[in-house]
Amino acid sequence: MIILGIESSCDDTSAAVIRDCILLSNVIASQKVHEAYGGVVPELASRTHQQNIVPVVSEAIRQAGIDKSEIDAIAFTRGPGLPGSLHVGTAFSKGLALALNIPLVDVNHLHGHVLAHFIKEDENTEVPEFPFLCLLISGGNSQIIKVESPYDMEIMGQTIDDAAGEAFDKCAKVMGLPYPGGPHIDRLAQEGDPKRFKFSKPHIEGYNYSFSGLKTSFLYTLRDEIKLNPNFIEENRADLAASLQRTIIEILMDKFGKAIKDTGIKTVAIGGGVSANSGVRAAVQQYCDRRGIKAFLPKRTFTTDNAAMIAVAGYYKFLRGETCPITAPPFARVVI
Numbered sequence: 001m002i003i004l005g006i007e008s009s010c011d012d013t014s015a016a017v018i019r020d021c022i023l024l025s026n027v028i029a030s031q032k033v034h035e036a037y038g039g040v041v042p043e044l045a046s047r048t049h050q051q052n053i054v055p056v057v058s059e060a061i062r063q064a065g066i067d068k069s070e071i072d073a074i075a076f077t078r079g080p081g082l083p084g085s086l087h088v089g090t091a092f093s094k095g096l097a098l099a100l101n102i103p104l105v106d107v108n109h110l111h112g113h114v115l116a117h118f119i120k121e122d123e124n125t126e127v128p129e130f131p132f133l134c135l136l137i138s139g140g141n142s143q144i145i146k147v148e149s150p151y152d153m154e155i156m157g158q159t160i161d162d163a164a165g166e167a168f169d170k171c172a173k174v175m176g177l178p179y180p181g182g183p184h185i186d187r188l189a190q191e192g193d194p195k196r197f198k199f200s201k202p203h204i205e206g207y208n209y210s211f212s213g214l215k216t217s218f219l220y221t222l223r224d225e226i227k228l229n230p231n232f233i234e235e236n237r238a239d240l241a242a243s244l245q246r247t248i249i250e251i252l253m254d255k256f257g258k259a260i261k262d263t264g265i266k267t268v269a270i271g272g273g274v275s276a277n278s279g280v281r282a283a284v285q286q287y288c289d290r291r292g293i294k295a296f297l298p299k300r301t302f303t304t305d306n307a308a309m310i311a312v313a314g315y316y317k318f319l320r321g322e323t324c325p326i327t328a329p330p331f332a333r334v335v336i
């Protein structure tokens with residue numbers, strides 16, 4: 001079965017082709033236009049999607065070495081995401097599905113991130129066994145998800161305020177680093193002392209996360225230190241980055257570890273943009289190695305938004321005959 005996946009929920013226009021979960025192509029056009037603004041500008045994102053979507057889809061079909069008449073269904077991100085951005089992918093997918101007279105499958109973007117672990121680069125790619133626990137950490141979400149099957153996922157805990165990626169990005173911004181700041185913090189942290197600064201950690205019940213207190217404590221540290229030394233940030237970049245990253249990882253692992261212990265599940269996975277972080281990857285791997293737990297860390301291309309994961313999530317829905325009508329609107333928030 002050949003599925004074309006289309007992703008346009010935020011600032012990456014992506015199209016991918018899979019044959020029964022085996023990846024034939026995955027083309028991603030990232031939008032540089034937002035860098036100058038220090039964050040994604042929704043209107044610019046949707047306009048750039050409009051420019052990119054036709055060449056990106058054509059290139060994905062070309063690289064897959066198939067003819068568009070061979071596509072069995074189109075899987076598209078229906079939400080959550082930016083309304084304008086979602087509209088571009090949704091409208092394009094509908095148009096193409098109508099023209100090719102094939103079914104449409106609507107995909108929840110977050111299911112896509114979780115099911116990214118089922119993208120096979122060849123027949124030998126190892127995939128997680130069910131049930132597994134997934135730590136989904138991105139610019140918009142921080143969730144612990146119990147995955148019983150491709151159709152059955154339970155959110156055990158999630159952030160009550162900022163997401164982990166926002167903590168990286170907002171703190172990086174006050175340090176004067178470009179957007180998105182996560183990868184810059186990751187790079188700087190390699191050379192810094194992670195124990196140099198202490199920032200506050202939340203105390204919340206259960207498996208929920210909170211990152212806004214950390215952000216405030218980071219801001220206050222900078223404010224107080226800059227009063228004493230105006231070059232404080234400049235002189236302490238690496239130590240600030242390393243200490244911030246360590247604190248975020250400790251917050252993440254505290255609840256994720258608790259969920260792993262309480263459920264007794266022996267397979268875990270991570271996903272979303274922040275799962276590209278080298279410290280997060282090392283911490284999850286080390287935690288699992290010590291306890292005989294199997295860890296699935298996605299390839300970096302599959303951590304951020306991509307259409308391959310949307311195609312795979314769509315594939316599973318299509319197997320059960322779950323298609324969506326041509327009238328289906330995108331959802332900015334509602335989870336499908």
Ligand code: KG4
Pocket residue numbers: 010137138139140141164165166168169180181182183186272273274275276277278303304305
């Ligand atoms: O999943 P994603 O591409 O989409 C959104 O949710 O928007 O995640 C983007 C997030 C950003 O916050 C970015 O700073 C973060 O992932 N990120 C990282 C790293 N690479 C991307 N955070 C920390 N370390 C990284 N290496």
